[in-house]
Amino acid sequence: MNQIDLNGKTSIVTGGARGIGLAIARRLLASGARCCLWDSDRAALESAARELNGLGEVHTVVVELTQADSVAEARAATLQLCGSVEILVNNAGVAGANKKTWEMSPDEWRRVLEINLVGVFLCCREIIPTMLEKGYGRIVNMASIAGKEGNPNASHYSASKAGVIALTKSLGKELARSGVLVNCVAPAVIKTELFSQMTQEHIDYMVSRIPMGRFGLKEEAAALVAWLCSEECSFNTGAVFDLSGGRATY
Numbered sequence: 001m002n003q004i005d006l007n008g009k010t011s012i013v014t015g016g017a018r019g020i021g022l023a024i025a026r027r028l029l030a031s032g033a034r035c036c037l038w039d040s041d042r043a044a045l046e047s048a049a050r051e052l053n054g055l056g057e058v059h060t061v062v063v064e065l066t067q068a069d070s071v072a073e074a075r076a077a078t079l080q081l082c083g084s085v086e087i088l089v090n091n092a093g094v095a096g097a098n099k100k101t102w103e104m105s106p107d108e109w110r111r112v113l114e115i116n117l118v119g120v121f122l123c124c125r126e127i128i129p130t131m132l133e134k135g136y137g138r139i140v141n142m143a144s145i146a147g148k149e150g151n152p153n154a155s156h157y158s159a160s161k162a163g164v165i166a167l168t169k170s171l172g173k174e175l176a177r178s179g180v181l182v183n184c185v186a187p188a189v190i191k192t193e194l195f196s197q198m199t200q201e202h203i204d205y206m207v208s209r210i211p212m213g214r215f216g217l218k219e220e221a222a223a224l225v226a227w228l229c230s231e232e233c234s235f236n237t238g239a240v241f242d243l244s245g246g247r248a249t250y
Contacts, residue, residue: 004226007032010082015092017044019192023218024089027226029056036078038063065092065119075126087229088127090120090141095197101155109156116160137180138229141168145188145244165240172238181237183228188244190216212245
């Protein structure tokens with residue numbers, strides 16, 4: 001594993017209690033960062049903290065990312081615990097049910113958009129002012145190839161991730177001269193607990209689109225995110241980094 005220097009940095013990883021978020025937290029800790037896991041599942045947070053015990057300084061905060069007051073309280077709690085925040089990884093997300101667009105209920109549509117897109121906005125809204133005070137920060141938003149291409153039977157998910165990509169580009173331009181850089185990662189299929197929400201037909205469809213013919217690994221996503229969180233990432237902002245096994249070549 002290549003060593004990335006994140007010593008002295010405090011990171012927030014949303015959805016950090018499992019899956020890609022937990023893998024990202026592990027890699028950030030290995031690089032010397034403090035890590036504060038934000039998640040709505042208290043039991044999963046406690047389990048993740050036990051799993052990461054001994055790798056570095058880990059804190060947990062229970063937060064509902066779709067509620068502005070809850071995110072504000074999580075920010076305050078994190079600053080009280082850590083004193084500052086230099087890294088924000090907006091990883092939390094849900095896949096939602098696989099249905100034709102016209103077969104979805106408004107509540108099904110809104111839930112995915114609220115968690116995947118509004119949650120990213122609320123976290124950025126709270127943390128960016130803290131980064132601006134220091135004149136330094138790294139924000140990494142987890143998007144998806146679905147946000148670039150649009151997956152059938154997943155229009156809510158695809159639309160939410162397209163929104164994350166556009167939000168990243170807007171923020172990158174707004175913050176370009178501030179010392180706060182904002183980028184996003186667009187994975188293809190990375191096997192996580194989200195697969196339990198998908199049909200096998202949908203999973204097979206996604207894998208069939210990948211020239212390498214395999215799922216991405218959580219550790220591969222974490223490695224890219226760790227670099228994007230580092231000072232070595234210094235001339236990239238508002239950018240989309242594909243992690244697709246050859247699916248995306250544009």
